[in-house]
Amino acid sequence: MSHRVRQVEAIEAGTVIDHIPSDRALEVAHLLTAPGDQFFLGAHLRSDNMGHKGVVKIANKELSPSTISRLALIAPGATMSIIRDYVVVSKDPVPMPDRFTAIARCPNSNCVTNHETVTTDFLVVRPSPLEVRCRFCERSFPASELVLT
Amino acid sequence: MSWAGRHIISIADFSTEDMLHILDLAASLERQPRPDLLAGRLMATLFFESSTRTRLSFEAAMSKLGGQVIGVTDALSSSARKGETIADTIRMVDQYADVIVLRHSHEGSARLASDVSRVPIINGGDGANQHPTQTFLDLYTIAKLFPDRLQGAGAPLRITVAGDLRYGRTVHSLLTALTHFPVCMQMVPVPGLEMPGHCLDEAQMAGCPVQLLPDLETAVAQSDVLYMTRLQRERFPDPLEFEHVKSAYRVDAAMLRSAAPQLRILHPLPRVNEIAVDVDTTPHAAYVPQAGNGVPVRQALLALVLGRAEVAVGSGA
Numbered sequence: 280m281s282h283r284v285r286q287v288e289a290i291e292a293g294t295v296i297d298h299i300p301s302d303r304a305l306e307v308a309h310l311l312t313a314p315g316d317q318f319f320l321g322a323h324l325r326s327d328n329m330g331h332k333g334v335v336k337i338a339n340k341e342l343s344p345s346t347i348s349r350l351a352l353i354a355p356g357a358t359m360s361i362i363r364d365y366v367v368v369s370k371d372p373v374p375m376p377d378r379f380t381a382i383a384r385c386p387n388s389n390c391v392t393n394h395e396t397v398t399t400d401f402l403v404v405r406p407s408p409l410e411v412r413c414r415f416c417e418r419s420f421p422a423s424e425l426v427l428t
Numbered sequence: 429m430s431w432a433g434r435h436i437i438s439i440a441d442f443s444t445e446d447m448l449h450i451l452d453l454a455a456s457l458e459r460q461p462r463p464d465l466l467a468g469r470l471m472a473t474l475f476f477e478s479s480t481r482t483r484l485s486f487e488a489a490m491s492k493l494g495g496q497v498i499g500v501t502d503a504l505s506s507s508a509r510k511g512e513t514i515a516d517t518i519r520m521v522d523q524y525a526d527v528i529v530l531r532h533s534h535e536g537s538a539r540l541a542s543d544v545s546r547v548p549i550i551n552g553g554d555g556a557n558q559h560p561t562q563t564f565l566d567l568y569t570i571a572k573l574f575p576d577r578l579q580g581a582g583a584p585l586r587i588t589v590a591g592d593l594r595y596g597r598t599v600h601s602l603l604t605a606l607t608h609f610p611v612c613m614q615m616v617p618v619p620g621l622e623m624p625g626h627c628l629d630e631a632q633m634a635g636c637p638v639q640l641l642p643d644l645e646t647a648v649a650q651s652d653v654l655y656m657t658r659l660q661r662e663r664f665p666d667p668l669e670f671e672h673v674k675s676a677y678r679v680d681a682a683m684l685r686s687a688a689p690q691l692r693i694l695h696p697l698p699r700v701n702e703i704a705v706d707v708d709t710t711p712h713a714a715y716v717p718q719a720g721n722g723v724p725v726r727q728a729l730l731a732l733v734l735g736r737a738e739v740a741v742g743s744g745a
């Protein structure tokens with residue numbers, strides 16, 4: 280039986296986002312943390328079912344619904360655990376909303392949302408791989424093409 | 429869904445039943461004109477981008493139902509340049525107009541207008557996205573030419589779309605609309621301008637697979653409807669390539685000698701080189717009456733969203 284070294288430091292309390300697509304880990308850390316937050320970031324870690332993955336652990340913080348929605352957009356398929364006293368009190372897939380409102384810009388430069396002050400709105404057309412459709416210009420995009428606002 | 433007050437923004441918003449209702453009402457208004465149906469109602473045409481054909485067709489439709497029309501084109505582009513937003517323009521015009529027809533080069537502009545408007549918005553074209561009244565008039569034309577077969581009697585209608593199937597919004601919307609009917613879709617794309625995968629997926633999911641035909645000769649021999657589209661020079665980085673495709677992508681009277689007798693050719697117009705002038709006098713040419721069908725279809729839509737459809741088909745009080 281092999282002894283596995285912990286890849287990222289444990290936290291006493293807070294939130295752990297695991298199974299982040301490796302190349303989005305920095306972006307997730309940036310999204311979830313504010314100046315002064317204590318956090319740990321692991322990128323390109325071994326993963327049994329993903330090959331490589333990213334992990335972000337933020338101490339003493341639980342996420343707001345709007346942050347969770349952003350997280351679902353940039354790291355679809357990630358899992359979120361809540362830690363209290365070193366104990367995992369919950370571990371769930373990051374919930375996938377049926378739409379993303381007011382959190383991202385439309386990649387279509389001719390879309391009206393890029394020319395007027397409009398609350399952007401994307402509907403999920405396929406959860407995996409995540410694809411969304413702009414409610415305004417009606418174009419569909421892979422989630423990776425959207426830029427968070 | 430109730431029609432009065434409804435916005436006409438995108439083909440995707442309409443059910444089969446909705447489409448049949450529009451076609452029936454258009455046919456009824458064409459059979460039995462109703463010159464007073466919309467008396468006292470005011471339609472504003474807000475064309476931030478000019479389109480003489482579409483605007484005239486809407487204005488004719490409203491006038492023939494006794495309604496009034498106001499509209500501007502160039503002035504709007506200048507107010508837009510000064511920074512006035514679509515939302516502000518709509519909030520001003522909906523104070524006095526009963527229905528607004530909007531054409532704008534930005535995709536999604538009509539949806540945005542419908543979010544803020546107190547009165548129905550009819551999308552007269554939003555950039556490369558949607559032009560639903562064009563699609564309804566295409567559908568109406570097919571329904572008039574093949575009334576029983578569009579609704580499933582006899583062999584499924586073989587409808588071929590040809591030309592720029594990649595960027596042509598009219599063929600994408602037409603395909604969406606036709607997936608509601610038992611038709612057999614075929615296509616002859618210009619090389620490099622094939623239909624996007626998501627359109628094909630959508631058709632497939634709706635149970636309407638699309639079959640590829642090798643060339644226009646085959647299409648002419650094996651179609652009931654051949655829907656030609658315009659080629660746009662700007663889609664071709666190489667001008668020589670454009671000239672080459674332009675001369676190859678063309679239907680003329682000689683080609684039509686091998687056509688199925690019932691074949692009808694449609695085109696959203698204006699044409700460039702896709703249909704030779706000698707086709708105009710053959711029984712296959714249906715694109716001129718097609719353009720005329722825009723009026724009854726737009727009459728039907730105006731009557732519906734202004735809540736006068738029941739009156740239109742009633743006793744004629």
Ligand SMILES: [Zn+2]
Nearest residue numbers: 385390413416
């Ligand atoms: Zn958009």
